[in-house]
Amino acid sequence: MALCGAKKDGRELKIYENTDELSTDLADYIAELSENSVKERGVFAIALSGGSLISLICKLCEAPYNKTVDWAKWYIFWADERVVAKSHADSNYKLAKDGILSKVPVIPSHVHSINDTVSAEKAAEDYEFVIRQLVRTRVINVSDICDCPKFDLILLGMGPDGHVASLFPGHSVLDEKEQWVTFITDSPKPPPERITFTLPVINSASNVAVVVTGGSKADAVHLVVDDVEPDHPSLPAKLVQPTKGNLVWFLDKAAASKLDGTKFSE
Numbered sequence: 724m725a726l727c728g729a730k731k732d733g734r735e736l737k738i739y740e741n742t743d744e745l746s747t748d749l750a751d752y753i754a755e756l757s758e759n760s761v762k763e764r765g766v767f768a769i770a771l772s773g774g775s776l777i778s779l780i781c782k783l784c785e786a787p788y789n790k791t792v793d794w795a796k797w798y799i800f801w802a803d804e805r806v807v808a809k810s811h812a813d814s815n816y817k818l819a820k821d822g823i824l825s826k827v828p829v830i831p832s833h834v835h836s837i838n839d840t841v842s843a844e845k846a847a848e849d850y851e852f853v854i855r856q857l858v859r860t861r862v863i864n865v866s867d868i869c870d871c872p873k874f875d876l877i878l879l880g881m882g883p884d885g886h887v888a889s890l891f892p893g894h895s896v897l898d899e900k901e902q903w904v905t906f907i908t909d910s911p912k913p914p915p916e917r918i919t920f921t922l923p924v925i926n927s928a929s930n931v932a933v934v935v936t937g938g939s940k941a942d943a944v945h946l947v948v949d950d951v952e953p954d955h956p957s958l959p960a961k962l963v964q965p966t967k968g969n970l971v972w973f974l975d976k977a978a979a980s981k982l983d984g985t986k987f988s989e
């Protein structure tokens with residue numbers, strides 16, 4: 724159970740004693756969104772990130788979720804991907820495949836990983852093309868205020884520098900308004916070449932969850948959530964503000980330790 728479930732500037736904050744409690748609730752949250760989306764639209768379009776997020780959603784492979792989730796209705800995407808071979812240790816696809824996707828009955832053709840045989844620029848272009856086709860057939864819903872895809876859920880991690888997906892502080896791709904998927908070749912976090920959803924796509928989702936654990940992220944969590952130094956160039960995580968969707972931050976106690984006035988009471 725969350726120690727605290729405060730709402731702040733449109734963000735719901737869920738803070739947990741430890742990562743085990745966080746991942747139990749996170750699995751529940753994802754399973755419930757999947758059920759609602761399958762009921763409403765017949766499918767569930769979810770975008771994953773890399774990093775520690777994957778180990779934090781691994782409970783989905785266990786009972787009851789392995790049996791109760793309607794895995795055949797899942798369509799899986801990546802909010803960002805490192806431009807390396809799918810078999811490479813740095814691949815977010817490989818991370819998710821080894822950690823989850825190979826353990827549950829998802830349909831292989833519903834797993835939309837990037838083209839790993841081309842340049843970062845071409846991989847981003849190809850990925851956007853795939854997403855456009857699936858928006859046309861409404862496997863991915865469409866935003867009612869712009870032409871952006873409306874993913875049922877986008878799961879993000881956050882780095883200690885406040886980056887989300889492969890949107891890094893001060894990078895020009897933060898200003899991208901037209902493209903849905905773009906690329907970078909200068910990621911400060913290795914490997915350097917990546918593709919990433921742009922902010923308009925992230926902010927058009929029905930649900931966005933930012934999952935952050937560990938004391939090394941506590942400063943960034945404080946800067947973003949407590950809205951410190953509003954005139955300071957924005958941290959990417961602060962720019963995650965779904966226009967009409969829901970935003971939930973899942974934090975463990977260590978990541979939440981520098982938040983202003985957080986009372987840890989159940």
Ligand SMILES: O=C(O)[C@H](O)[C@@H](O)[C@H](O)[C@H](O)COP(=O)(O)O
Pocket residue numbers: 772773774775776803804805815879880881882883886887888889912
């Ligand atoms: O591919 C990536 O590198 C990511 O998608 C990235 O945005 C990640 O989610 C954060 O860097 C947090 O990673 P950790 O949770 O491992 O710190």
